[in-house]
Amino acid sequence: MRLVFTDLDGTLLDHDSYSFEAARPALDLLEARGIPVILASSKTEAEMRPIAEAIGISYSMIVENGAGVVGLGKDAAPPDRHSSSxxxxxxxxxxxxxxxxxxxxxxxxxxxxxxxxxxxxxxxxxxxxxxxxxxxxxxxxxxxxxxxxxxxxxxxxxxxxxxxxxxxxxxxxKTSKAERMAEVVAHYQRSVEEPVRTVALGDAPNDLAMLEAADCGIIIANPAHKALPVTERERQGAILRSEQSGPQGWNIMIHQLVATGFL
Structure with missing residues (x-):
């Protein structure tokens, strides 16, 4: 089984327009192959739900920079903001x-x-x-x-x-997108016998732990900020970089992984 985890701003969403349309061909390809796309963003659940609906996905989501995960069942529901949250x-x-x-x-x-x-x-x-x-x-x-x-x-x-x-x-x-990714992977692993393999895409420092933890990490180019450092995982070939930014780069890299048989 394959899972694709992706950041939103500057990755699946264009840094300036917040559009994901350039990635639509890759999103449709993943849907056709039955590969879940798990959104992992610094955005709130309230922000992410309309985006997920517009994309046409209804999977669990990693919210608020990995501080929470929603959609894995009632235990993953967000706390009442007016309580001791x-x-x-x-x-x-x-x-x-x-x-x-x-x-x-x-x-x-x-x-x-x-x-x-x-x-x-x-x-x-x-x-x-x-x-x-x-x-x-x-x-x-x-x-x-x-x-x-x-x-x-x-x-x-x-x-x-x-x-x-x-x-x-x-x-x-003190948690991260990487820890929440592991939680989501464990959830899916309980329902399948084959190993769950992961792809993670991101563009910023807060994505790096998730990219490092994935079977294949993809750094999406973002000229709006300094490039992420080269790590040992990247030197080993487990992390790739896109040449194009935002959803254009996202689209190209997903197609590349499908072409090579990783997805």
């Missing part, structure tokens, strides 16, 4: 930070819908969905590198971490 715990922690550090970070919860729309380039209805968070808080850190390290150290002591995505500095529980 990871998001509420994180927001409480931020309020308790020393003022000189707390002032360096602004997140989606600090911004109104108009500001989130401005920062993300999303229309207002989509920006409102981006604010419906259960696990994590993306935003901007404006302090010095020393302040950033002190900020991260305080988060670490409370069970949280921070990751740099393609657009935002995101605060979240």
């Amino acid at each position: 990871p998001y509420n715990h994180l927001k409480s922690l931020l309020r308790e930070l020393p003022k000189e550090l707390g002032a360096c970070f602004e997140g989606f919860g600090d911004w109104d819908v108009a500001r989130v729309s401005e920062e993300t380039g999303l229309p207002l209805p989509a920006a409102e969905l981006a604010r419906q968070r259960h696990f994590s808080e993306p935003g901007r850190f404006t302090g010095t590198e020393a302040q950033k390290q002190a900020f991260i150290a305080l988060l670490d002591a409370q069970g949280f971490t921070a990751v740099q995505g393609g657009r935002f500095f995101t605060l979240m529980p």
